Amino acid sequence: MxxxxxxxxxxxxxxxxxxxxxxxxxxxxxxxxxxxxxxxxxxxxxxxxxxxxxxxxxNTLVEAVATRSGLRFIERLKTHLVGVTDPIDALVESFAFTLEWLPGDKPVQLMLANDFGRASVEVTSDTARQFGHGILAGLDVDWDALGLDDAAIDDLVEYMLRMLQSFMVDPGKPPRTGAALRDYVRRWLGPVVASEIARHQR
Incomplete structure (x- = not known):
């Protein structure tokens, strides 16, 4: 040095x-x-x-800044969701909380602007899915009691990442925020999660 x-x-x-x-x-x-x-x-x-x-x-400096910012956000997200044990509540809030954070994070936005094609594809990369799995596994939701094993959680993470990718590409006009965003996500994500839980509990 x-x-x-x-x-x-x-x-x-x-x-x-x-x-x-x-x-x-x-x-x-x-x-x-x-x-x-x-x-x-x-x-x-x-x-x-x-x-x-x-x-x-x-050109790794911006990416490193964005990665550190993302890791710090994940810690805030985990704190934000402490005590939320209902799987649908936890997933809806984690999704909405992430979407509301993204536009205000300048390092992440700059990384996306510099190489959006690569960053967009990497939303569902192995690394992104591993991070996502770690987030869901760290929630106060008893996935085992719901019948969801690691493979099922991996599938759920991929589904949510693909939804996130879609919102990143086109957030809507105007973008949904607050209660409107949560209601929309709950309406479409909720039945998918409930159906998956029911399937694994048969």
Whole structure:
């Protein structure tokens, strides 16, 4: 790790250096949006652009900022759903909560704008499905008692990700929010979940 720059406060480790770069990039994205450049990040930390590239090669910086933002959101989502044991309530709220978060998250939106085709396809990637499975498995819903095993949860995650992908491509005019969004999702998602639970409990 380089030992100069950093405003006179050299990071104690590569991990700290990466976190400080991500913090600076997040601030730059919030301030400048799509016009953010690696040079802005390097300047704010008093380091060279090459130092930034050493930690985030090529065009991976925005993706890394977006990934960190997404992981932090997942923790907020889990906290938001603590105590929700009804499967339909939990799934509707997790879906709506995510949709309402996405438009305001500048790092994620910038990643989508930079490479929407790849990011859109990756909504249903193995990584996305693994994250989704972890979210559902971490809810206060007793999936075992409902008869849903890991394979059934995987199928449910894929279905919800495909719905999310559709809303991301076309959120509607005007986009649904609040109670209207939740009512709409419950009307169409609820029967699917209820039917799946009934099928597994036969």
């Amino acid at each position: 380089r030992t100069h720059g950093w405003g006179g406060a050299t990071p104690a480790s590569d991990e700290e250096a990466r976190e400080r770069i991500l913090d600076a990039a997040s601030a730059a994205i919030e301030e400048r949006g799509a016009t953010m450049r690696v040079a802005d990040v390097a300047r704010s930390l008093e380091i060279s652009r090459q130092t930034v590239y050493n930690h985030f090669p090529g």
